[in-house]
Amino acid sequence: MTAPSVRVLVVDDQTLVRHGIRTLLELGGINVVAEAGDGSEALAAIETSAPQVVLLDLRMPKYDGLWLLHKLQEQSCDIPVLVLTTFDDDTLVLDALRAGARGYLLKDVTVDQLAQAVHALANGGTLIAPSITDRLVRAIRASPPPTGAAGLVVERLTEREVEVLRLVAEGYSNRQVAELIHLAEGTVKNHISSILIKLGARDRTNAVLRAIREGILG
Structure with a gap:
C-alpha cells in the first residue's frame, strides 16, 4: 500500500x-x-x-x-x-x-x-x-546566552537525554530515535519533554539551539 x-x-x-x-x-x-x-x-x-x-x-x-x-x-x-x-x-x-x-x-x-x-x-x-x-x-556560540541559563543546564541533563537530544539535532523523529537507541517511543517523548523543561525551550528546535550554545552537543 x-x-x-x-x-x-x-x-x-x-x-x-x-x-x-x-x-x-x-x-x-x-x-x-x-x-x-x-x-x-x-x-x-x-x-x-x-x-x-x-x-x-x-x-x-x-x-x-x-x-x-x-x-x-x-x-x-x-x-x-x-x-x-x-x-x-x-x-x-x-x-x-x-x-x-x-x-x-x-x-x-x-x-x-x-x-x-x-x-x-x-x-x-x-x-x-x-x-x-x-x-x-x-x-x-558568539551570541550572548539567555539570562539565567548559562552554566545551569549541563549538570541537569542526563546522559540519555543528551543522547536523545543529539539525535533530535540530526533530524530524527521520535520514532526513529526510539529505534536507534532501542527505547519505546513513549519513553523518547518523555525524555524530550524533560529536555524542554530543563532547557526552558518551547520546542525541539529551540532546545537544540540552546544545547549548542551551552556546549552540550559539542
Whole structure:
C-alpha cells in the first residue's frame, strides 16, 4: 500500500521559483496543495489547504518569512516550517530558527534532498543543511546566552537525554530515535519533554539551539 503523500504549501514571492519548486517536489512524490506569494497569503492558504509542511522563503516584500513565522507562533500553530532560501546571513538563520522554523535548506539542494527534508519535518524531525551547520554553531556560540541559563543546564541533563537530544539535532523523529537507541517511543517523548523543561525551550528546535550554545552537543 502506497503511503499518503505529504501536503505542502510553497511560499515564495517569485512565481517562476514557486513553479520550479512545485515541479521538483512533485517529482519527489510530494503533493503541493497551495502556493503563496508572501506571508499574508500563506496564512490564508494554511487555513484553506491544511498543509502538513510549509516550505518558506525568508526574503519577500512586505510580509516576509520571519513575519509569517512570528504570526504562526502567536497563533500557536504547530505546522512545521522548512525554510528554503539563499544563505547569506547568519543572523537571519538564527532568527528563523528562534522564530520556530524546524528546517533550513539552501535553494541548490537536489530533488531527493528536498523531498527527504519535507518528509523529515512531516514526521516530526528537524533538518539544517550541513553546509551551514558550522556557521550556525559559531554564530550561536558568539551570541550572548539567555539570562539565567548559562552554566545551569549541563549538570541537569542526563546522559540519555543528551543522547536523545543529539539525535533530535540530526533530524530524527521520535520514532526513529526510539529505534536507534532501542527505547519505546513513549519513553523518547518523555525524555524530550524533560529536555524542554530543563532547557526552558518551547520546542525541539529551540532546545537544540540552546544545547549548542551551552556546549552540550559539542
